[in-house]
Amino acid sequence: MLIDSHIHLDSSVYSQDLDMLILHAEDAGINRLLTPGTSIDSSKNCIKIANDHKNVYAAVGVHPHDADSAQDDYLDSLNDLLSEEVVVAIGEIGLDFNKNYSEVESQLSIFNAQIKLAKDKNLPMIIHNRDSDEEMENCLKAGDYFNGVIHCYTGSVEFAETLLSMGFYLGFTGIATFGKKELESVIRMVPDDRLLVETDGPYMTPVPYRGKRNIPAYVELIAKRIAELRETSYETVAQITTENCLRLFEGMNDKSD
Numbered sequence: 001m002l003i004d005s006h007i008h009l010d011s012s013v014y015s016q017d018l019d020m021l022i023l024h025a026e027d028a029g030i031n032r033l034l035t036p037g038t039s040i041d042s043s044k045n046c047i048k049i050a051n052d053h054k055n056v057y058a059a060v061g062v063h064p065h066d067a068d069s070a071q072d073d074y075l076d077s078l079n080d081l082l083s084e085e086v087v088v089a090i091g092e093i094g095l096d097f098n099k100n101y102s103e104v105e106s107q108l109s110i111f112n113a114q115i116k117l118a119k120d121k122n123l124p125m126i127i128h129n130r131d132s133d134e135e136m137e138n139c140l141k142a143g144d145y146f147n148g149v150i151h152c153y154t155g156s157v158e159f160a161e162t163l164l165s166m167g168f169y170l171g172f173t174g175i176a177t178f179g180k181k182e183l184e185s186v187i188r189m190v191p192d193d194r195l196l197v198e199t200d201g202p203y204m205t206p207v208p209y210r211g212k213r214n215i216p217a218y219v220e221l222i223a224k225r226i227a228e229l230r231e232t233s234y235e236t237v238a239q240i241t242t243e244n245c246l247r248l249f250e251g252m253n254d255k256s257d
């Protein structure tokens with residue numbers, strides 16, 4: 001068993017063959033998937049997909065790229081969506097000072113508000129961080145809530161240590177297969193009980209499919225590469241990442257297989 005802890009199943013690139021992709025993943029042993037929203041509409045779509053597929057769970061949140069376009073009542077909307085049983089986390093939330101698709105001020109205000117929401121509801125967070133380490137650390141400390149995963153981790157060894165010491169999990173995507181030396185060092189140093197795997201599909205497709213559409217079944221390629229880097233077996237990586245995912249996202253234990 002292996003879990004894809006982060007995949008955007010509501011992406012339009014999956015709309016034609018979503019059912020088949022989920023079945024295909026199940027055949028390959030990927031029998032749980034977590035799909036995070038990036039806006040209120042996207043969160044609603046993720047909930048619908050999770051309600052339609054017994055192995056899919058959802059998270060709800062407003063992504064930093066969507067911060068500028070969030071409505072004034074987005075927190076009320078998120079609150080309403082939390083009553084859905086398939087929702088197991090707040091995400092995808094965070095900061096992105098690389099693309100800067102939204103103003104820094106609105107990114108910060110929406111991220112801080114969603115940290116508070118997660119804390120109030122005692123839900124784990126799925127966090128996006130790109131070129132914003134310093135503000136990320138400040139926001140997390142100010143929010144005084146350290147429950148969640150820094151997904152698609154691509155940062156330094158030093159910042160990984162900071163996040164791990166706060167209590168966060170780190171999620172790794174197909175970038176683990178790209179031969180990036182610093183990332184490989186991070187993957188080797190993460191403790192067994194903090195490691196998660198994810199496709200982040202449709203983005204970040206692992207080698208040998210780099211450049212093509214990323215699908216849930218490819219999470220196995222990521223886990224295999226992580227096993228090589230950590231000098232352990234694929235089975236061990238599959239087991240520890242599954243245990244970690246079910247510990248962090250408690251709601252993923254609920255639906256039956």
Ligand SMILES: [Zn+2]
Binds near residue numbers: 092
């Ligand atoms: Zn994502």
